[in-house]
Amino acid sequence: MIANLKALPDKTIERLSQYRRNLLICLSKGKQHIFSHEIAQIHNITPVQVRRDLMLIGHSGTLRKGYDVKELIDLIGRILDTKDGLKVCVVGIGNLGRSLIGYFNGRRSKLSIVAGFDVNPDKVDKNYAGVHCHHVDRLNEIIKRDGITIAIITVPAEQAPDVAEKLVIAGIKGILNYTPKSVNVAPHVYLEEYDMITSLEKVAYFVKRNGNAE
Amino acid sequence: MIANLKALPDKTIERLSQYRRNLLICLSKGKQHIFSHEIAQIHNITPVQVRRDLMLIGHSGTLRKGYDVKELIDLIGRILDTKDGLKVCVVGIGNLGRSLIGYFNGRRSKLSIVAGFDVNPDKVDKNYAGVHCHHVDRLNEIIKRDGITIAIITVPAEQAPDVAEKLVIAGIKGILNYTPKSVNVAPHVYLEEYDMITSLEKVAYFVKRNGNAE
DNA sequence: GTAACATTGTTAAATTTGTAACAATGATAT
DNA sequence: ATATCATTGTTACAAATTTAACAATGTTAC
Structure with missing residues (x-):
């Protein structure tokens, strides 16, 4: 470098x-x-x-x-890039998870979403925009097998901390948490959290403020 | 206050x-x-x-x-709240738009998503998690009719600037833009932008960095 | 009743982030 | 050839945000 x-x-x-x-x-x-x-x-x-x-x-x-x-x-x-790229997985194949996969696929060559996880048997072993969905029980196995280093969490909020813990154990190095529930990770794991409700409430606050000011 | x-x-x-x-x-x-x-x-x-x-x-x-x-x-x-609440619309009923609606509905009483917009005829006049989807052509009309003050943009990136402009004309006071394309709005309109790809690339950067440091 | 303690509220310092100011420079016009 | 100009690169300044320090205070233990 x-x-x-x-x-x-x-x-x-x-x-x-x-x-x-x-x-x-x-x-x-x-x-x-x-x-x-x-x-x-x-x-x-x-x-x-x-x-x-x-x-x-x-x-x-x-x-x-x-x-x-x-x-x-x-x-x-x-x-920004690494020589060989990094592999990403999405945990929680709901609307948001699918949206991310669709959004991403084919766009950035050096980062690729290579696996999805869900608990819903209807989703397991189906493909979403070319990404295979596994059962969450196989999280550890697949992450290690495929050398995945980054995970995106899009499960229901209550399950986020549990998923995060499993991800860290599986060796994930970076987590992007889209649930409103903050998670704890070991210090060597990079964590980024974003919550849409917060953003919307923030917009609302400033709309209210601007209105009052007039 | x-x-x-x-x-x-x-x-x-x-x-x-x-x-x-x-x-x-x-x-x-x-x-x-x-x-x-x-x-x-x-x-x-x-x-x-x-x-x-x-x-x-x-x-x-x-x-x-x-x-x-x-x-x-x-x-x-x-x-954070206003006395009577604020009304929100979602422009672009793709996966992300639907995800937001589902995520939100019933959660926060003072902010409510009351309308969706899309260009796809298959989606127009259908309901998504209780929210009616109108054709984008009716943007101005519906926003004014229902007194909507906040809009969330989840359309394909290229269309974002155009949608933003129409929203401002319709009298929207706050915009939450989820496309990777930054939009321009009049100074009295509060704008918040968030791009998932950027967040993911940021996580990747720090994963790479931590790796190098070891 | 007194001392120890946990917890708050606030002021001050440090860090991070953004903005302004301006010298340096080489292209363009005359 | 010279002056003008647009644009960069950098340093210094300002604003926003976080962290640290610590006095104030009422509760608990003895």
């Missing part, structure tokens, strides 16, 4: 992922160079922030010509 | 929403008092942060007895 010895800020990582996605679209449209203010506009942020992020990853643009789109995509890839 | 004249920090709002959800569970189990460190443990945060949040909303606990669960729930309600 070249220069990313010091950890990049969380928020920069998030933005890099987003930059890349849109840069790929730009590239597919034949755009070869892009200015910081163009990237900024796409993402509703300031050009300064874009330049700062790119500075942090050590990318240099050309004065008056902007950044080379292809180079930038490659560099972000070297930061 | 009593004391929330000064805006509360974003993150505090998010946590309040989560506290309340778990406090309701505690209450239903008959627990009447709770300590800051108990709340903290549920949410994987520090007791200090909990106390600080509660300080900000002006709640007082009883020394050595903790916080009165019911009082706290009520106070958070006074901050």
